[in-house]
Amino acid sequence: MGMRPLRSLVSFEEAMRVCLEHARPVTRTESVPLQEAGGRVLSEDVAAASDVPGFDRAGMDGYAVVAADTFAAGQFRPAELGVIETLHAGDLPSRSVEPGTCVEVATGVKMPPGADGVVRVEDTEREGARVRVRRPIHPGQNVSRRAEDVRAGSTVLRAGEVLTPSRVGVLAALGRVEAPVYGRARVRIVSSGTEVVPPGEPLPDGKVYDINSYTLLSIVRECGASAALAGIVKDDRPSLRRALEAALDQDVVVFSAGSSVGERDVLVDVVQEMGQVFFHGIAVKPGKPTLFGKVGGALLFGMPGYPTSCLSNAYMMLVPVLRQLMRLPARPGERAEASLSTRIVSDTGRHQFYTVRLDDGLAHPAFKESGAITSMSEADGYIEIPANVDLLEKGERVLVRRF
Amino acid sequence: MGMRPLRSLVSFEEAMRVCLEHARPVTRTESVPLQEAGGRVLSEDVAAASDVPGFDRAGMDGYAVVAADTFAAGQFRPAELGVIETLHAGDLPSRSVEPGTCVEVATGVKMPPGADGVVRVEDTEREGARVRVRRPIHPGQNVSRRAEDVRAGSTVLRAGEVLTPSRVGVLAALGRVEAPVYGRARVRIVSSGTEVVPPGEPLPDGKVYDINSYTLLSIVRECGASAALAGIVKDDRPSLRRALEAALDQDVVVFSAGSSVGERDVLVDVVQEMGQVFFHGIAVKPGKPTLFGKVGGALLFGMPGYPTSCLSNAYMMLVPVLRQLMRLPARPGERAEASLSTRIVSDTGRHQFYTVRLDDGLAHPAFKESGAITSMSEADGYIEIPANVDLLEKGERVLVRRF
Numbered sequence: 001m002g003m004r005p006l007r008s009l010v011s012f013e014e015a016m017r018v019c020l021e022h023a024r025p026v027t028r029t030e031s032v033p034l035q036e037a038g039g040r041v042l043s044e045d046v047a048a049a050s051d052v053p054g055f056d057r058a059g060m061d062g063y064a065v066v067a068a069d070t071f072a073a074g075q076f077r078p079a080e081l082g083v084i085e086t087l088h089a090g091d092l093p094s095r096s097v098e099p100g101t102c103v104e105v106a107t108g109v110k111m112p113p114g115a116d117g118v119v120r121v122e123d124t125e126r127e128g129a130r131v132r133v134r135r136p137i138h139p140g141q142n143v144s145r146r147a148e149d150v151r152a153g154s155t156v157l158r159a160g161e162v163l164t165p166s167r168v169g170v171l172a173a174l175g176r177v178e179a180p181v182y183g184r185a186r187v188r189i190v191s192s193g194t195e196v197v198p199p200g201e202p203l204p205d206g207k208v209y210d211i212n213s214y215t216l217l218s219i220v221r222e223c224g225a226s227a228a229l230a231g232i233v234k235d236d237r238p239s240l241r242r243a244l245e246a247a248l249d250q251d252v253v254v255f256s257a258g259s260s261v262g263e264r265d266v267l268v269d270v271v272q273e274m275g276q277v278f279f280h281g282i283a284v285k286p287g288k289p290t291l292f293g294k295v296g297g298a299l300l301f302g303m304p305g306y307p308t309s310c311l312s313n314a315y316m317m318l319v320p321v322l323r324q325l326m327r328l329p330a331r332p333g334e335r336a337e338a339s340l341s342t343r344i345v346s347d348t349g350r351h352q353f354y355t356v357r358l359d360d361g362l363a364h365p366a367f368k369e370s371g372a373i374t375s376m377s378e379a380d381g382y383i384e385i386p387a388n389v390d391l392l393e394k395g396e397r398v399l400v401r402r403f
Numbered sequence: 404m405g406m407r408p409l410r411s412l413v414s415f416e417e418a419m420r421v422c423l424e425h426a427r428p429v430t431r432t433e434s435v436p437l438q439e440a441g442g443r444v445l446s447e448d449v450a451a452a453s454d455v456p457g458f459d460r461a462g463m464d465g466y467a468v469v470a471a472d473t474f475a476a477g478q479f480r481p482a483e484l485g486v487i488e489t490l491h492a493g494d495l496p497s498r499s500v501e502p503g504t505c506v507e508v509a510t511g512v513k514m515p516p517g518a519d520g521v522v523r524v525e526d527t528e529r530e531g532a533r534v535r536v537r538r539p540i541h542p543g544q545n546v547s548r549r550a551e552d553v554r555a556g557s558t559v560l561r562a563g564e565v566l567t568p569s570r571v572g573v574l575a576a577l578g579r580v581e582a583p584v585y586g587r588a589r590v591r592i593v594s595s596g597t598e599v600v601p602p603g604e605p606l607p608d609g610k611v612y613d614i615n616s617y618t619l620l621s622i623v624r625e626c627g628a629s630a631a632l633a634g635i636v637k638d639d640r641p642s643l644r645r646a647l648e649a650a651l652d653q654d655v656v657v658f659s660a661g662s663s664v665g666e667r668d669v670l671v672d673v674v675q676e677m678g679q680v681f682f683h684g685i686a687v688k689p690g691k692p693t694l695f696g697k698v699g700g701a702l703l704f705g706m707p708g709y710p711t712s713c714l715s716n717a718y719m720m721l722v723p724v725l726r727q728l729m730r731l732p733a734r735p736g737e738r739a740e741a742s743l744s745t746r747i748v749s750d751t752g753r754h755q756f757y758t759v760r761l762d763d764g765l766a767h768p769a770f771k772e773s774g775a776i777t778s779m780s781e782a783d784g785y786i787e788i789p790a791n792v793d794l795l796e797k798g799e800r801v802l803v804r805r806f
Contacts, residue, residue, distance in 0.1 A: 011790060012754030034602065035632070038621030053611060089638065090598030092609045108598055108708070110609040165621035165717075169710055172617040177603035195493030195511055199437065200580035206495045206513040208456060214575040218441030218568035229438070235492065283753040283790055305511070307572055312756035314568075315785065350688040351415030353715035382718070387414060387686055 009283040012316070018278050019292060019317055022299060023324040026251060028183035034171055037163045039224055040181035041327045046157040051147035052173050058087075058105040060142040063124060063131055064115035065102040067139040078125070078132035085112070102131060111143060118142035149173070157377065160327055166377040185225040185325040188247040189216045190255045191232045192240065192267070193305065198232060211307040212256035219314045220254075223322045240270045248296040251325055254318065255291075256303045256310045267302045271295060284316065292317075329402075336381070336400045338363035344392040346385045355379035356400055363400050412686040415719075421681050422695060422720055425702060426727040429654060431586035437574055440566045442627055443584035444730045449560040454550035455576050461490075461508040463545040466527060466534055467518035468505040470542040481528070481535035488515070505534060514546060521545035552576070560780065563730055569780040588628040588728040591650040592619045593658045594635045595643065595670070596708060601635060614710040615659035622717045623657075626725045643673045651699040654728055657721065658694075659706045659713045670705045674698060687719065695720075732805075739784070739803045741766035747795040749788045758782035759803055766803050 010018070029043040058064060065081060073079040085095050086104040093112035097103055102119075103112045111118075116139045123135040150156050156170055163171075163179060171179055189212075196210045197203055213229050220227040233243045235257070247253040257267050268291055271277050275295030280302075282290050290313055291302030301318060303310040323329070341362040346352045356363040358380040366379035381402040385392065392398065413421070432446040461467060468484060476482035488498050489507040496515035500506055505522075506515045514521075519542045526538040553559050559573055566574075566582060574582055592615075599613045600606055616632050623630040636646045638660070650656040660670050671694055674680050678698030683705075685693050693716055694705030704721060706713040726732070744765040749755045759766040761783040769782035784805040788795065795801065 009753075034617055035620055038624055050606075054606065055609060089596050090610060108611070163621075165618045165625065166711070166714055168621045169614045169618035169714065172602045172614045173612055173710070175602045175604075175606060175612050193492050199575045199578045201578075203453075203457065203578060206458060207493060208511070209576055209578050211572045211575045214437055215568045215572035217438055218566075218571045221441055222568065285749075285751045285753040285755045288753070307576070308569070308758075311569055311572065312758075312785070316754075316756055316787070346688075348688050350412075350686040350691070352688045353719055355711075355715075382715070384719070 009281045009288065010279045012282060012284045015279055015282045015284075015290075015292070016317065016320065019321050020324055022278065022292075022294060023321045025327045026183050026185055026325050029180060030183055031178045031180055034168060034177050034179055037168050037171070037179035037181065038165060040163050040179065040184075042157055042159050042161050042163060042167075042180065043182045044159050044180040045155050046171065046174070046176075046180075047155050048150045048152050048174055050152045050174075052150040053144060053146060053148065056111040056146050057144050058107055058109050058111060058118045058142065059144045060118050060120045061107050062105060062121045062142065063102040063119045063133070064097055064105045064112050065117055065119055065133070065137070066097060066099050066115060067117035067137050067141065069099055069102075070117075070119060070133050070136045073133045073136050075134050078134045080130055080132050083126075083129050083131055087112070104131075116140065116143070162328060164377070166379070170377045182327060185223075185251045185322050186249075187220045187225050187227045187252045187254060187322070188230050188250045189213050189220070189227060190230040190243050190247070190253065192235045192243070192255055192257050193232070194234055196232050212303065212305070212310045215307060215311045216254055216256065216303075216314055216318075219311070219319065220322065223319055224326060224328065225252075225322045235266055237266055237270055240267055241274070244270060244274060244295055244300075248298055250298050252299045252301065252318075252322065253295075254301045254303060254314075257291075257305055267291060271300055271302070275300070284313070290317070336402060337397055338400050340392055340394055340396045340398055341365075343394045344385070345390065346392070347390045349387055351387045352385040353382055354385055355382045356398075358400060358402075363398055412684045412691065413682045415685060415687045418682055418685045418687075418693075418695070419720065419723065422724050423727055425681065425695075425697060426724040428730045429586050429588055429728050432583060433586055434581045434583055437571060437580050437582055440571050440574070440582035440584065441568060443566050443582065443587075445560055445562050445564050445566060445570075445583065446585045447562050447583040448558050449574065449577070449579075449583075450558050451553045451555050451577055453555045453577075455553035456547060456549060456551065459514040459549050460547050461510055461512050461514060461521045461545065462547045463521050463523045464510050465508060465524045465545065466505040466522045466536070467500055467508045467515050468520055468522055468536070468540070469500060469502050469518060470520035470540050470544065472502055472505075473520075473522060473536050473539045476536045476539050478537050481537045483533055483535050486529075486532050486534055490515070507534075519543065519546070565731060567780065569782070573780045585730060588626075588654045588725050589652075590623045590628050590630045590655045590657060590725070591633050591653045592616050592623070592630060593633040593646050593650070593656065595638045595646075595658055595660050596635070597637060599635050615706065615708070615713045618710060618714045619657055619659065619706075619717055619721075622714070622722065623725065626722055627729060627731065628655075628725045638669055640669055640673055643670055644677070647673060647677060647698055647703075651701050653701050655702045655704065655721075655725065656698075657704045657706060657717075660694075660708055670694060674703055674705070678703070687716070693720070739805060740800055741803050743795055743797055743799045743801055744768075746797045747788070748793065749795070750793045752790055754790045755788040756785055757788055758785045759801075761803060761805075766801055 081102040087109040089106045097114035117137045125132040191210045191213045197207045233239045271293045277293040280291045293300045341364045355366040357366040381400040383398045484505040490512040492509045500517035520540045528535040594616045600610045636642045674696045680696040683694045696703045744767045758769040760769040784803040786801045
């Protein structure tokens with residue numbers, strides 16, 4: 001047994017710097033069905049082929065009118081208009097609105113020609129084919145303009161963006177059924193050591209079950225990478241060489257070596273022969289005897305054999321490397337503290353879900369309007385404003401929950 | 404068009420209380436391969452069939468000795484022992500250690516009979532078949548005792564625990580290849596409205612693509628629930644009835660209704676006929692016109708049709724309901740602030756990965772020893788202690804990253 005001591009340890013910070021320097025984002029791309037696209041990373045900019053919405057539409061349930069007809073209307077002097085058509089959701093207008101007439105509209109329907117505003121149903125009183133309007137509107141009121149959300153030809157999503165649910169929604173809004181995305185990182189997991197037996201088999205005296213293959217597989221899949229187990233190989237030079245050669249088409253190969261120093265050295269020798277060793281031994285606890293290198297295009301981790309050391313290394317080093325390979329943000333799903341870039345008034349008396357974009361510690365409102373899917377897809381997360389809070393001052397600290 | 408106004412709004416807090424009161428955790432169970440078990444929730448307590456480790460084993464690379472032979476050893480007066488065997492990883496001892504002799508051992512091998520401690524290789528000097536020991540050890544030193552990690556018959560994992568990577572590792576350590584888990588929540592997503600067209604089809608004038616089916620599908624899958632699209636149904640009573648009847652084997656049915664008040668009312672009527680409406684209209688912004696009810700065993704959400712309203716409601720209400728149905732903690736993957744329950748000394752000069760259990764705002768150390776997979780599986784998350792920090796005081800605030 002060649003019991004060589006570990007070479008001088010690198011610091012954890014230095015080890016991470018080296019790991020991330022060599023973790024070049026995957027450039028393979030593929031096309032996936034929209035239903036499977038959540039959480040993947042866009043590989044191309046996406047431009048809109050057409051306007052969204054593709055037509056001026058009613059923003060409220062009510063009556064499409066010539067706004068000028070309502071200018072003089074009031075609670076005690078209603079404007080009276082003739083209802084010439086009723087449009088349910090999805091109906092197309094067949095008649096034009098002339099002064100003195102109106103069309104009953106459901107939210108979202110195409111505005112009839114001639115009408116330039118919608119009176120909310122709450123501000124009207126219907127009697128047969130006549131409707132009394134008790135409040136004036138201005139031209140354009142309660143109308144969502146064509147292209148208000150997305151203009152044809154504009155870039156709505158950019159390569160490198162993670163397909164959060166709202167960005168999947170943007171693709172759907174454009175009529176797409178597939179998404180161009182970067183490939184998942186491919187990871188091969190190899191356990192080595194003659195003392196290790198796969199779960200499910202009888203356990204001979206002096207042996208232990210293979211734990212590391214399964215903890216590594218779980219954590220790699222949790223990151224969204226694709227992972228496969230190569231099983232258990234012997235800790236000798238030819239076996240390790242063969243295992244490594246079979247894994248060179250992968251992005252990352254993770255060995256969890258036997259627990260003794262001697263066995264780890266065999267792997268170091270093999271990696272040195274076939275590629276490069278970047279470091280071997282880190283000043284972390286647990287997890288000191290960790291190897292990082294590269295063979296062909298594959299990054300290589302040699303993890304300590306002790307299960308918790310192996311797993312804590314995976315959390316601290318493998319996960320950030322995989323996330324960088326897949327162009328995923330370092331820290332998903334968590335709350336980030338930020339300062340509001342502007343004052344927010346929330347005097348609706350309702351609990352508010354407020355989307356924000358994060359930039360350099362500042363939270364910028366990313367709100368457009370309720371119907372605009374892009375307002376959410378441009379946001380990094382959201383804050384919640386309780387019903388009894390009316391005002392958040394500029395500079396106030398808020399907790400942003402990332403999408 | 405029956406343009407009935409929404410009934411009185413419930414507060415967001417009240418709406419959530421009602422939602423969570425009706426979200427009874429799924430009781431279906433299934434058995435999944437260990438490779439697929441990550442993130443699932445155990446449905447049974449798991450007891451160990453045998454001890455882990457199953458034998459006393461060497462905790463270090465070095466020499467298994469009779470400790471008493473080393474009591475008088477020192478730098479300038481080494482104890483000299485005869486090496487009678489060498490055990491590589493996985494080897495079984497064939498000879499007994501008698502006073503004056505020793506066996507060379509790799510970390511993890513079964514201790515030879517007669518030996519009661521291991522001298523680290525760093526504290527020895529080898530010459531042929533003799534080894535000089537320059538440091539005394541006490542009996543039991545550098546030996547991992549049989550059953551130190553898990554004792555046969557003890558319960559190591561409990562029903563309701565999420566299978567984090569370390570808990571998957573515990574199952575592997577017991578030799579299991581399958582895990583008994585609760586079923587995923589089953590969600591059916593229905594878009595309604597004659598104005599809505601599936602992506603991929605040509606878009607007629609006055610229509611819009613179905614966005615909500617895809618945003619909802621993404622967010623439901625992101626939670627780990629299983630989701631299927633029922634497609635687009637008409638907003639009339641018979642169509643909604645049929646869609647609801649076809650979904651009664653689900654845990655949750657999510658309708659994203661047409662955007663007009665009239666259309667939403669049809670769904671309310673159908674749910675009232677077939678089951679119960681718990682609320683219809685919440686004081687949130689956006690997302691006010693939201694319906695929650697129950698038909699048969701299926702919970703039912705009627706989401707507003709506006710895409711961002713639908714999605715923000717899904718984040719605020721559907722996700723917590725799904726997580727409760729699946730017995731998942733409310734807020735995964737995020738940092739929790741906590742106070743240390745005890746002082747932690749970390750004077751190794753190494754960056755430390757330190758597992759903790761969270762309990763009522765306190766972070767308790769969950770550290771056993773490097774080889775014990777249970778030390779991690781009992782933890783809720785970890786803190787990192789930089790190399791240059793030697794001491795964390797009891798009561799100090801730390802950021803715990805949840806597993």
